[in-house]
Amino acid sequence: MRILIAAGGTGGHVYPALAAAEALMRANPQISLCFVGSGGLERGLVRESGIPFAAYDEVRAGPVAGVSWARKLLSAVDYAIGFVQASALLRRWRPQALLLTGGWSGLPVAMAAWLGRVPVLIFLPDIEPGATIRTLRRLARQVALTVPESDSYFPRTPTIVTGYPLRAAFQQATREAAIAHFGLDEERKTLLVFGGSRGARSINRALLDILPDLLADGVQVLHVSGTLDWPEVEARRDALGSPDHYHAYAYLHEMPLAFAAADLAVSRAGASTLAEFPYFGLASILVPYPHAWRYQKVNADYLAERGAALRMDDERLAEDLLPAIRAFLQDEARLATMRACARALARPDGADRLAAALIHLAGGNHS
Numbered sequence: 343m344r345i346l347i348a349a350g351g352t353g354g355h356v357y358p359a360l361a362a363a364e365a366l367m368r369a370n371p372q373i374s375l376c377f378v379g380s381g382g383l384e385r386g387l388v389r390e391s392g393i394p395f396a397a398y399d400e401v402r403a404g405p406v407a408g409v410s411w412a413r414k415l416l417s418a419v420d421y422a423i424g425f426v427q428a429s430a431l432l433r434r435w436r437p438q439a440l441l442l443t444g445g446w447s448g449l450p451v452a453m454a455a456w457l458g459r460v461p462v463l464i465f466l467p468d469i470e471p472g473a474t475i476r477t478l479r480r481l482a483r484q485v486a487l488t489v490p491e492s493d494s495y496f497p498r499t500p501t502i503v504t505g506y507p508l509r510a511a512f513q514q515a516t517r518e519a520a521i522a523h524f525g526l527d528e529e530r531k532t533l534l535v536f537g538g539s540r541g542a543r544s545i546n547r548a549l550l551d552i553l554p555d556l557l558a559d560g561v562q563v564l565h566v567s568g569t570l571d572w573p574e575v576e577a578r579r580d581a582l583g584s585p586d587h588y589h590a591y592a593y594l595h596e597m598p599l600a601f602a603a604a605d606l607a608v609s610r611a612g613a614s615t616l617a618e619f620p621y622f623g624l625a626s627i628l629v630p631y632p633h634a635w636r637y638q639k640v641n642a643d644y645l646a647e648r649g650a651a652l653r654m655d656d657e658r659l660a661e662d663l664l665p666a667i668r669a670f671l672q673d674e675a676r677l678a679t680m681r682a683c684a685r686a687l688a689r690p691d692g693a694d695r696l697a698a699a700l701i702h703l704a705g706g707n708h709s
Contacts, residue, residue: 343373343704344396346437346460348452350379350403351445354613356387358467358696359443361507363393365697373701376435378428380447397435401427403446406473417446424450432458439704441696442482443467444474456481461703465696467506467613468637469644471495483703486696488616489644504696505689506617512598513621513690520603523596524589526562531671534604534624536566536594542610545629546571548659549608550578553588555664561671562587564604566594605677606670608663611642611653617692619650623685625677626651627666629659649683 345366349359359377366373376397377388388398402424404417428451440455442448443465455462461483466475469492476495479485485496486504493501521528533556537545546567556563565588567575572592579590594600601607601622609615611628619626628651630638645651652670654662670677689695 343370343701344376344435344437345373345439345441345700345704346376346378346432346435346451346455347441347443348378348448349441349443349445350382350384350447353383353387354467355443355445356384357509357614358465358507359441360387360391360393361509361693362441362443362465362696362700363391363395364510365507365693366700367393369694369697369701376431376437378431378447378451380424380445399427399431401425401431401447401450403450405446421450425453428454429458432460439463439700441465441700442475442478444472446474448474448478452478452481463700463703465504465507466492466495467616468641469616470637470640472637484699486699488613488692491644502695502699504699505692506613507693507696508617508621508690509598509693512601512618515598515602515622517602520599523599524564524603526589526603527587530560530562530587531605532562532564532603533667533671534564534566534600534607534609536597536600536607536609537568542568542629542631543571544656544659545608545610546575548663550575551660552664552667553578554582556667557585557587559668559671561667563589564600565590566597566600567592569593606667608667611638611645613637613641615645615651616641616687617689619645620684620686620688621690623681623688625670625680625684627654627663627670628652629654629656632656645684645687648687649680650687651680651684 347359349355374396377395378399380403381400402420404420406417440462463484464482465486485501488506490503535549607626611630628642630642642653646653
């Protein structure tokens with residue numbers, strides 16, 4: 343059996359694709375997996391994943407939403423070239439099913455698959471589909487959803503609720519291993535703050551401004567700043583004398599351990615928060631990215647309305663972040679309630695369910 347996976351652009355598209363690939367190999371090690379991206383960070387992530395892909399290739403693609411007309415015209419040329427490339431790849435690889443998780447590279451590959459009568463399964467990481475998936479849904483045989491509430495966006499396409507696929511590293515992470523790995527104090531509350539691989543400047547600066555207060559409260563902090571703000575974060579850390587209970591990183595490969603260690607998280611509200619925080623029963627303060635499509639706000643509101651998170655607007659960070667953190671970390675009962683509400687939303691078998699749907703679509707059996 344041959345299955346093609348197309349994903350690219352951001353980690354939010356690539357990581358669920360890799361989790362599905364892991365589950366496919368667990369279900370049937372004889373499956374031949376091929377990955378196609380668009381030349382972004384997926385190239386390194388696929389290489390580092392350790393998954394035995396039979397092939398990796400790239401097609402041309404580009405942004406069409408929120409860019410200038412000149413860039414849209416350039417993207418149109420990229421898509422035309424990408425479609426020719428994707429058609430050649432499909433003729434060479436002859437996949438029996440295609441998985442798309444969003445991102446620009448999915449467009450030419452999906453069109454080539456549709457014309458070649460290769461069944462397409464879309465996985466929707468967020469609650470609300472973005473522009474790419476709204477376009478691709480007409481080409482899909484089925485759409486896999488993170489939560490049941492997304493079904494209304496696909497009135498003419500069959501859907502299945504799988505949950506968000508988590509990589510095996512998340513299921514292997516334990517609090518004990520995390521405390522040992524980071525050298526944490528078991529008696530202190532742990533706050534995790536991060537904003538994605540490139541970071542979130544407003545969150546980073548808001549944390550740095552209140553860091554002395556948090557440390558004085560006895561809180562230990564895991565801070566993943568992202569690469570863009572790391573020089574500023576490093577300088578502020580050094581100016582504070584590199585405090586023992588402040589653990590700062592530009593990038594952290596061991597994020598599953600960070601989730602396992604934390605009592606409370608402060609982050610953006612990308613799609614993975616819908617699965618990672620519930621899996622660990624992690625309470626959170628979610629700060630949707632304000633300069634993009636509203637999907638992060640929708641994600642944050644979904645968790646907040648179910649008692650699993652607090653949504654905070656970006657412009658309120660300076661005034662509200664410290665009081666909010668203190669309100670949770672100093673109130674054991676409130677924190678425990680939020681953690682229980684998060685845990686109630688967990689779907690730990692999301693990767694296996696998505697893999698089973700793909701195998702079924704490709705015409706195989708999943709025992």
